[in-house]
Amino acid sequence: MSAAGLRGRGGAWFPTARKWQAVRAEGGQPFVIANGHEGEPGSAKDRHVMTTRAGLVVEGLCLAARGVGAREGVLFVKEGFHAAADALQRALDALPRQAPELRVVRGSPAYVAGEETAILEALEGRTAWPRAKPPLPAGVGFEGRPTLVQNVETLARVPAAVRDPQAYRRDERTLVSIWGHVRRPGVYELPLGLPLRRVIDEYAGGASDGLGLIFPAGPSAAPLGDEQADTPLDPTALRQAGSALGTAALLVIGRSVCPLAVALSLAAFFEREACGQCPPCTVGTSGLARILRQLESGGARAADLRALHEIAGFMRPHGYCAHARTAAASVAGLLERVPEDVAEHLRAGGCPRPTAQCDPFARHSREILALEAAALGDGTPA
Numbered sequence: 001m002s003a004a005g006l007r008g009r010g011g012a013w014f015p016t017a018r019k020w021q022a023v024r025a026e027g028g029q030p031f032v033i034a035n036g037h038e039g040e041p042g043s044a045k046d047r048h049v050m051t052t053r054a055g056l057v058v059e060g061l062c063l064a065a066r067g068v069g070a071r072e073g074v075l076f077v078k079e080g081f082h083a084a085a086d087a088l089q090r091a092l093d094a095l096p097r098q099a100p101e102l103r104v105v106r107g108s109p110a111y112v113a114g115e116e117t118a119i120l121e122a123l124e125g126r127t128a129w130p131r132a133k134p135p136l137p138a139g140v141g142f143e144g145r146p147t148l149v150q151n152v153e154t155l156a157r158v159p160a161a162v163r164d165p166q167a168y169r170r171d172e173r174t175l176v177s178i179w180g181h182v183r184r185p186g187v188y189e190l191p192l193g194l195p196l197r198r199v200i201d202e203y204a205g206g207a208s209d210g211l212g213l214i215f216p217a218g219p220s221a222a223p224l225g226d227e228q229a230d231t232p233l234d235p236t237a238l239r240q241a242g243s244a245l246g247t248a249a250l251l252v253i254g255r256s257v258c259p260l261a262v263a264l265s266l267a268a269f270f271e272r273e274a275c276g277q278c279p280p281c282t283v284g285t286s287g288l289a290r291i292l293r294q295l296e297s298g299g300a301r302a303a304d305l306r307a308l309h310e311i312a313g314f315m316r317p318h319g320y321c322a323h324a325r326t327a328a329a330s331v332a333g334l335l336e337r338v339p340e341d342v343a344e345h346l347r348a349g350g351c352p353r354p355t356a357q358c359d360p361f362a363r364h365s366r367e368i369l370a371l372e373a374a375a376l377g378d379g380t381p382a
C-alpha cells in the first residue's frame with residue numbers, strides 16, 4: 001500500500017498505508033468498517049461504486065482486514081441506499097468461508113451520521129453523533145477496539161493498488177461527481193491532474209451558463225472563480241489555490257446566478273445539518289445563515305458583514321467534527337471571492353438580480369436530482 005501511494009477518497013486524501021499502520025500498531029482485536037454513508041450534497045460516486053463495483057469494495061475490505069489483522073467488520077451503508085446495500089450483500093454471499101466475518105449494516109439518513117466516529121456510535125446502539133477526539137478510531141474505535149474506517153471508493157481501489165503498486169501510482173484515477181450548470185452531469189472516472197476547465201468541457205459537456213463559480217469539493221471548501229479554472233484536479237494543487245478536492249463533488253455555478261444566493265444555500269445546508277452537540281457550531285451556522293438571508297433580502301448593513309467574518313473566525317477551532325470549521329471556511333471563502341457582489345447587495349439594499357436565485361444545496365435541489373438521475377439511473381432522491 002505504501003508503494004502504491006493510495007490516498008483515501010472520503011474527503012481527506014490521507015495516505016491509506018499510514019491509516020492501516022496506525023491500526024495494526026495498536027494490536028488487540030482490530031475491527032474494519034467500509035464507510036458507504038455518502039451524504040455530501042452532489043456526491044453520487046460512492047453509491048455508484050457500491051452498486052457497480054460491489055465485489056471490489058468487498059475484496060478491498062478483506063485485504064484491509066488482512067492488512068490490519070482484523071477478523072471481523074461491517075459495511076455501513078446509508079439508509080435508503082437499497083441498491084447499494086443489496087449489491088454489497090450479494091458480493092458478501094459469494095465470499096469463501098475463510099474470509100473475515102463481514103455484514104452489511106444500514107445507517108441513518110442524517111448527514112453527520114457518515115462521520116467516522118458517528119458510525120461507531122450508531123454501531124454501538126447510540127444516536128449517530130460525532131465523538132470528541134482524541135482518541136481516534138485507530139486507537140479506540142468500535143467497542144474500544146482499534147478500528148479502521150475506510151471509504152468505499154478507497155476500498156474498491158485497494159485490489160489494483162496491491163496487485164501492481166507501480167502501475168497504480170503511474171495512472172492514478174478518481175471518481176468525480178460533476179453537477180450543477182453543466183450539460184452532462186454525472187459520475188466520471190478520470191486521471192488526477194487534469195485542469196478543471198478540461199474536466200468540465202471534456203467530461204461534462206461544458207458549462208451551460210458560462211463559468212461563474214467552481215466548487216471542486218461541493219460544500220466542503222471555498223469555490224474558485226473562472227480565472228482559476230485551469231487549476232489541476234489534484235488535492236494539493238486545489239489546496240494551494242484556496243479550495244480543496246474533498247469527495248470530488250464538483251459543482252459548477254453559471255454566470256447568471258447570484259453568488260450570494262448560492263452562499264445562502266450553502267449556509268442553510270450547514271445550519272440544517274448541524275447535529276446540535278457543540279454550541280459554537282449550532283449558534284455559528286445559524287448566525288452565518290441569518291446574515292446571508294439579510295444580505296439577500298435587504299436587511300443587512302456593513303457591520304453585519306463584519307459580524308459574519310467574526311462568527312466564522314470563532315467557529316474555526318471548535319466542534320467535535322469538521323462541520324463548524326468547514327462551514328466557516330466555505331461560506332466566508334465564497335464571500336471573499338465575490339467582493340463586488342457583496343458591495344452591490346449592500347448598496348442596492350438586497351439582491352440586485354432576484355431572478356437569478358439558485359439553491360443547489362437544498363435537500364433535493366434540481367441540480368442534485370439531475371446528477372442522481374444521470375449517475376444512478378432513476379432520479380430517486382436518496
Ligand code: SF4
Nearest residue numbers: 275277278281319321
Ligand atoms: S461540530 Fe457541529 S455537526 Fe459536528 S458534532 Fe459539533 S454540533 Fe455536531
